[in-house]
Amino acid sequence: MLRKTSISAAVSAIVMIAASGTAQAQDWRLTPSYGSVSLSSGYTPDPYLVNLQSGGSIDASRSIGGNCRGYVANAPDYRLQYRAGTVLPLIISVSSSADTTLVVNGPDGRWYCDDDGGQGLNPSLRWNTPMSGQYDIYVGTYGTASYRNATLSISELNSY
Template sequence: MLRKLSISTAVSALAVLAVTGAAGAQDWRLNPAYGGVSLSTGFTPDPYVVNLQSGGSIDASRSIGGNCRGFVANAPDYRLQYSAGSVLPLIISVNSNSDTTLVVNGPDGRWYCDDDGGQGLNPSLRWNTPMSGQYDIYVGTYGDASYRNATLSISELNSY
Protein backbone atom coordinates (compact mmCIF):
# COMPACT_ATOMS: atom_id res chain seq x y z
CA MET A 1 0.00 0.00 0.00
CA LEU A 2 2.81 2.42 0.91
CA ARG A 3 4.60 1.69 -2.37
CA LYS A 4 1.43 2.32 -4.39
CA LEU A 5 0.92 5.60 -2.55
CA SER A 6 4.53 6.66 -3.18
CA ILE A 7 4.31 5.93 -6.91
CA SER A 8 0.98 7.75 -7.14
CA THR A 9 2.42 10.73 -5.25
CA ALA A 10 5.50 10.79 -7.48
CA VAL A 11 3.39 10.70 -10.65
CA SER A 12 1.23 13.56 -9.35
CA ALA A 13 4.30 15.61 -8.46
CA LEU A 14 5.77 15.07 -11.93
CA ALA A 15 2.50 16.15 -13.54
CA VAL A 16 2.54 19.36 -11.48
CA LEU A 17 6.16 20.03 -12.45
CA ALA A 18 5.40 19.48 -16.13
CA VAL A 19 2.49 21.93 -16.04
CA THR A 20 4.45 24.50 -14.01
CA GLY A 21 7.43 24.31 -16.37
CA ALA A 22 5.26 24.78 -19.44
CA ALA A 23 3.41 27.74 -17.94
CA GLY A 24 6.65 29.62 -17.18
CA ALA A 25 8.45 28.77 -20.42
CA GLN A 26 9.55 31.31 -22.98
CA ASP A 27 7.05 31.96 -25.76
CA TRP A 28 9.00 32.49 -28.98
CA ARG A 29 5.73 33.35 -30.78
CA LEU A 30 5.39 36.68 -28.94
CA ASN A 31 6.63 39.92 -30.49
CA PRO A 32 10.23 40.62 -29.50
CA ALA A 33 10.79 43.52 -27.07
CA TYR A 34 13.55 45.16 -29.16
CA GLY A 35 12.39 44.28 -32.67
CA GLY A 36 14.09 42.18 -35.29
CA VAL A 37 16.05 42.10 -38.51
CA SER A 38 16.38 40.00 -41.66
CA LEU A 39 19.98 39.32 -42.65
CA SER A 40 21.53 37.25 -45.44
CA THR A 41 25.00 35.73 -45.44
CA GLY A 42 27.66 38.35 -46.19
CA PHE A 43 25.64 41.13 -44.52
CA THR A 44 27.19 44.50 -43.72
CA PRO A 45 27.90 46.12 -41.44
CA ASP A 46 29.28 43.15 -39.54
CA PRO A 47 28.68 42.95 -36.64
CA TYR A 48 25.04 43.98 -36.56
CA VAL A 49 24.50 45.35 -33.03
CA VAL A 50 21.47 46.10 -30.87
CA ASN A 51 21.50 47.86 -27.49
CA LEU A 52 19.05 46.33 -25.04
CA GLN A 53 18.44 45.36 -21.42
CA SER A 54 19.22 41.83 -20.30
CA GLY A 55 17.08 40.01 -17.80
CA GLY A 56 13.56 39.06 -16.95
CA SER A 57 11.53 37.24 -14.34
CA ILE A 58 11.84 33.66 -15.65
CA ASP A 59 14.65 31.35 -14.54
CA ALA A 60 15.77 29.65 -17.78
CA SER A 61 17.31 26.74 -15.85
CA ARG A 62 13.80 25.83 -14.68
CA SER A 63 11.71 26.79 -17.71
CA ILE A 64 13.99 25.30 -20.39
CA GLY A 65 16.47 23.20 -18.42
CA GLY A 66 19.62 21.65 -19.83
CA ASN A 67 22.55 24.05 -19.71
CA CYS A 68 20.32 27.16 -19.93
CA ARG A 69 21.06 29.75 -17.26
CA GLY A 70 19.99 33.24 -16.32
CA PHE A 71 16.77 35.14 -15.82
CA VAL A 72 15.02 35.97 -19.09
CA ALA A 73 11.75 37.48 -20.30
CA ASN A 74 8.77 35.52 -21.60
CA ALA A 75 8.92 37.21 -25.03
CA PRO A 76 12.13 37.19 -27.09
CA ASP A 77 14.37 40.22 -26.80
CA TYR A 78 15.22 40.14 -30.50
CA ARG A 79 14.29 38.14 -33.60
CA LEU A 80 16.68 37.33 -36.43
CA GLN A 81 15.44 36.03 -39.79
CA TYR A 82 18.61 34.62 -41.33
CA SER A 83 19.34 33.40 -44.84
CA ALA A 84 22.42 31.21 -44.52
CA GLY A 85 25.13 30.63 -47.09
CA SER A 86 27.51 27.70 -47.29
CA VAL A 87 30.79 29.21 -46.07
CA LEU A 88 30.40 31.62 -43.15
CA PRO A 89 29.40 30.78 -39.57
CA LEU A 90 26.72 32.63 -37.59
CA ILE A 91 27.81 34.05 -34.23
CA ILE A 92 25.37 35.56 -31.75
CA SER A 93 26.99 37.08 -28.69
CA VAL A 94 26.46 39.63 -25.94
CA ASN A 95 28.71 42.29 -24.45
CA SER A 96 27.91 43.69 -21.01
CA ASN A 97 29.60 44.87 -17.83
CA SER A 98 27.25 42.46 -16.02
CA ASP A 99 27.17 38.66 -16.05
CA THR A 100 24.77 37.85 -18.90
CA THR A 101 23.50 34.69 -20.55
CA LEU A 102 22.19 33.86 -23.99
CA VAL A 103 19.18 31.68 -24.87
CA VAL A 104 18.22 31.17 -28.53
CA ASN A 105 15.34 29.23 -30.02
CA GLY A 106 16.72 28.16 -33.40
CA PRO A 107 15.00 27.50 -36.73
CA ASP A 108 14.95 23.79 -35.85
CA GLY A 109 12.87 24.47 -32.70
CA ARG A 110 15.77 23.56 -30.38
CA TRP A 111 17.00 25.75 -27.53
CA TYR A 112 20.67 26.80 -27.60
CA CYS A 113 22.16 28.32 -24.46
CA ASP A 114 25.44 29.79 -23.26
CA ASP A 115 26.70 31.45 -20.13
CA ASP A 116 30.38 32.43 -20.45
CA GLY A 117 31.41 31.23 -23.94
CA GLY A 118 32.55 34.70 -25.05
CA GLN A 119 35.15 36.96 -23.49
CA GLY A 120 34.96 37.24 -19.68
CA LEU A 121 31.41 36.72 -18.43
CA ASN A 122 29.89 37.35 -21.87
CA PRO A 123 27.94 34.59 -23.65
CA SER A 124 28.43 33.60 -27.28
CA LEU A 125 26.86 30.96 -29.53
CA ARG A 126 28.40 29.90 -32.84
CA TRP A 127 26.86 27.84 -35.61
CA ASN A 128 29.62 26.72 -38.02
CA THR A 129 26.96 25.54 -40.47
CA PRO A 130 24.03 27.83 -39.66
CA MET A 131 20.45 27.09 -40.61
CA SER A 132 18.28 29.51 -42.53
CA GLY A 133 15.23 30.64 -40.64
CA GLN A 134 14.06 32.34 -37.47
CA TYR A 135 16.30 32.77 -34.42
CA ASP A 136 14.47 34.04 -31.32
CA ILE A 137 17.05 35.57 -28.99
CA TYR A 138 16.77 36.05 -25.22
CA VAL A 139 19.49 37.87 -23.28
CA GLY A 140 19.45 36.87 -19.62
CA THR A 141 21.00 38.16 -16.43
CA TYR A 142 22.86 35.55 -14.42
CA GLY A 143 22.03 35.15 -10.74
CA ASP A 144 18.94 37.33 -10.35
CA ALA A 145 16.03 38.92 -12.20
CA SER A 146 17.63 42.37 -12.49
CA TYR A 147 17.83 44.30 -15.76
CA ARG A 148 21.27 45.29 -17.08
CA ASN A 149 22.56 47.21 -20.10
CA ALA A 150 23.86 44.91 -22.82
CA THR A 151 24.78 44.89 -26.50
CA LEU A 152 23.65 42.03 -28.72
CA SER A 153 25.97 41.25 -31.61
CA ILE A 154 25.11 39.22 -34.71
CA SER A 155 28.18 38.44 -36.79
CA GLU A 156 29.72 36.05 -39.29
CA LEU A 157 33.24 37.11 -38.33
CA ASN A 158 33.73 37.73 -34.59
CA SER A 159 32.23 37.35 -31.13
CA TYR A 160 32.57 39.38 -27.96
Protein backbone atom coordinates (compact mmCIF):
# COMPACT_ATOMS: atom_id res chain seq x y z
CA MET A 1 0.00 0.00 0.00
CA LEU A 2 2.91 2.33 0.74
CA ARG A 3 4.25 1.92 -2.80
CA LYS A 4 0.90 2.85 -4.40
CA THR A 5 0.67 5.96 -2.19
CA SER A 6 4.24 6.99 -3.08
CA ILE A 7 3.59 6.63 -6.82
CA SER A 8 0.36 8.60 -6.51
CA ALA A 9 2.14 11.37 -4.60
CA ALA A 10 4.95 11.48 -7.16
CA VAL A 11 2.47 11.77 -10.05
CA SER A 12 0.62 14.58 -8.22
CA ALA A 13 3.89 16.44 -7.65
CA ILE A 14 4.85 16.16 -11.33
CA VAL A 15 1.45 17.48 -12.41
CA MET A 16 1.74 20.44 -10.01
CA ILE A 17 5.26 21.28 -11.20
CA ALA A 18 4.19 21.10 -14.85
CA ALA A 19 1.16 23.31 -14.19
CA SER A 20 3.16 25.94 -12.29
CA GLY A 21 5.75 26.13 -15.09
CA THR A 22 3.18 26.93 -17.75
CA ALA A 23 3.51 30.40 -19.20
CA GLN A 24 0.54 32.70 -18.84
CA ALA A 25 -1.11 33.02 -22.25
CA GLN A 26 -3.71 35.18 -23.88
CA ASP A 27 -7.27 33.98 -23.40
CA TRP A 28 -9.38 34.96 -26.41
CA ARG A 29 -12.50 33.72 -24.59
CA LEU A 30 -12.40 36.63 -22.12
CA THR A 31 -14.49 39.78 -22.60
CA PRO A 32 -12.52 42.35 -24.65
CA SER A 33 -11.35 45.37 -22.63
CA TYR A 34 -12.42 48.01 -25.20
CA GLY A 35 -15.46 46.37 -26.78
CA SER A 36 -16.36 44.68 -30.03
CA VAL A 37 -17.96 45.29 -33.41
CA SER A 38 -19.57 43.27 -36.21
CA LEU A 39 -18.61 44.42 -39.71
CA SER A 40 -19.43 43.07 -43.17
CA SER A 41 -17.26 43.64 -46.23
CA GLY A 42 -17.95 47.06 -47.73
CA TYR A 43 -18.73 48.69 -44.35
CA THR A 44 -18.59 52.46 -43.83
CA PRO A 45 -17.00 54.49 -42.49
CA ASP A 46 -13.65 52.98 -43.42
CA PRO A 47 -11.42 52.93 -41.45
CA TYR A 48 -13.26 51.86 -38.31
CA LEU A 49 -11.22 53.41 -35.46
CA VAL A 50 -10.99 52.53 -31.75
CA ASN A 51 -9.03 54.52 -29.15
CA LEU A 52 -7.39 52.31 -26.54
CA GLN A 53 -4.23 51.76 -24.54
CA SER A 54 -1.57 49.38 -25.74
CA GLY A 55 0.30 47.07 -23.42
CA GLY A 56 -0.14 44.59 -20.65
CA SER A 57 1.88 42.39 -18.33
CA ILE A 58 2.38 39.35 -20.58
CA ASP A 59 5.39 39.00 -22.90
CA ALA A 60 3.88 37.70 -26.16
CA SER A 61 7.24 36.29 -27.29
CA ARG A 62 7.06 33.87 -24.34
CA SER A 63 3.32 33.19 -24.14
CA ILE A 64 2.67 32.75 -27.88
CA GLY A 65 6.16 32.56 -29.39
CA GLY A 66 6.91 32.66 -33.10
CA ASN A 67 7.34 36.23 -34.32
CA CYS A 68 5.02 37.67 -31.65
CA ARG A 69 6.50 40.59 -29.72
CA GLY A 70 5.50 43.13 -27.11
CA TYR A 71 3.70 43.13 -23.80
CA VAL A 72 -0.01 42.43 -24.08
CA ALA A 73 -3.00 41.82 -21.81
CA ASN A 74 -4.55 38.45 -21.05
CA ALA A 75 -7.98 39.49 -22.38
CA PRO A 76 -8.33 40.79 -25.96
CA ASP A 77 -8.31 44.54 -26.33
CA TYR A 78 -10.94 44.40 -29.06
CA ARG A 79 -13.06 41.79 -30.85
CA LEU A 80 -14.06 41.95 -34.51
CA GLN A 81 -16.81 39.74 -35.92
CA TYR A 82 -16.18 40.00 -39.64
CA ARG A 83 -18.17 38.80 -42.66
CA ALA A 84 -15.75 38.70 -45.57
CA GLY A 85 -16.61 39.49 -49.16
CA THR A 86 -14.86 38.26 -52.29
CA VAL A 87 -12.87 41.34 -53.34
CA LEU A 88 -11.53 43.48 -50.49
CA PRO A 89 -8.68 42.68 -48.08
CA LEU A 90 -8.88 43.12 -44.30
CA ILE A 91 -6.22 45.34 -42.72
CA ILE A 92 -5.83 45.66 -38.96
CA SER A 93 -3.26 48.25 -37.88
CA VAL A 94 -2.30 50.51 -34.99
CA SER A 95 -1.17 54.12 -34.78
CA SER A 96 0.67 55.38 -31.70
CA SER A 97 3.58 57.60 -30.68
CA ALA A 98 4.86 54.54 -28.76
CA ASP A 99 6.45 51.45 -30.31
CA THR A 100 3.43 49.13 -30.52
CA THR A 101 2.85 45.54 -31.60
CA LEU A 102 -0.17 43.65 -32.85
CA VAL A 103 -1.31 40.13 -31.95
CA VAL A 104 -4.49 38.70 -33.50
CA ASN A 105 -6.15 35.35 -32.90
CA GLY A 106 -7.91 34.71 -36.22
CA PRO A 107 -11.07 32.77 -37.05
CA ASP A 108 -8.89 29.76 -37.89
CA GLY A 109 -7.48 29.69 -34.33
CA ARG A 110 -4.00 30.74 -35.50
CA TRP A 111 -2.02 33.62 -34.00
CA TYR A 112 -0.96 36.42 -36.37
CA CYS A 113 1.63 38.92 -35.14
CA ASP A 114 3.39 42.04 -36.37
CA ASP A 115 5.82 44.56 -34.93
CA ASP A 116 6.73 47.28 -37.44
CA GLY A 117 4.77 46.38 -40.61
CA GLY A 118 2.86 49.67 -40.66
CA GLN A 119 4.09 53.24 -40.75
CA GLY A 120 7.19 53.88 -38.59
CA LEU A 121 7.13 51.70 -35.47
CA ASN A 122 3.44 50.87 -35.91
CA PRO A 123 2.19 47.33 -36.63
CA SER A 124 -0.13 46.26 -39.43
CA LEU A 125 -1.57 42.90 -40.51
CA ARG A 126 -3.20 42.34 -43.90
CA TRP A 127 -5.31 39.42 -45.09
CA ASN A 128 -5.69 39.61 -48.88
CA THR A 129 -8.34 36.90 -48.73
CA PRO A 130 -9.79 37.38 -45.25
CA MET A 131 -11.77 34.73 -43.42
CA SER A 132 -15.21 35.35 -42.01
CA GLY A 133 -15.42 34.97 -38.25
CA GLN A 134 -14.01 36.24 -34.99
CA TYR A 135 -10.75 38.20 -34.79
CA ASP A 136 -9.50 38.78 -31.22
CA ILE A 137 -7.12 41.73 -31.25
CA TYR A 138 -4.34 42.50 -28.75
CA VAL A 139 -2.34 45.73 -29.02
CA GLY A 140 1.02 45.42 -27.29
CA THR A 141 3.78 47.77 -26.24
CA TYR A 142 7.25 46.78 -27.37
CA GLY A 143 10.03 46.44 -24.82
CA THR A 144 8.18 47.28 -21.59
CA ALA A 145 4.96 46.43 -19.83
CA SER A 146 3.85 50.09 -19.92
CA TYR A 147 0.46 51.31 -21.16
CA ARG A 148 0.38 53.83 -24.04
CA ASN A 149 -2.35 55.62 -25.97
CA ALA A 150 -3.03 54.04 -29.35
CA THR A 151 -5.62 53.94 -32.12
CA LEU A 152 -6.70 50.63 -33.60
CA SER A 153 -7.73 50.77 -37.26
CA ILE A 154 -9.86 48.16 -39.04
CA SER A 155 -9.90 48.85 -42.78
CA GLU A 156 -10.44 47.27 -46.17
CA LEU A 157 -8.64 50.12 -47.94
CA ASN A 158 -5.49 51.31 -46.12
CA SER A 159 -3.04 50.66 -43.33
CA TYR A 160 -3.47 53.38 -40.71
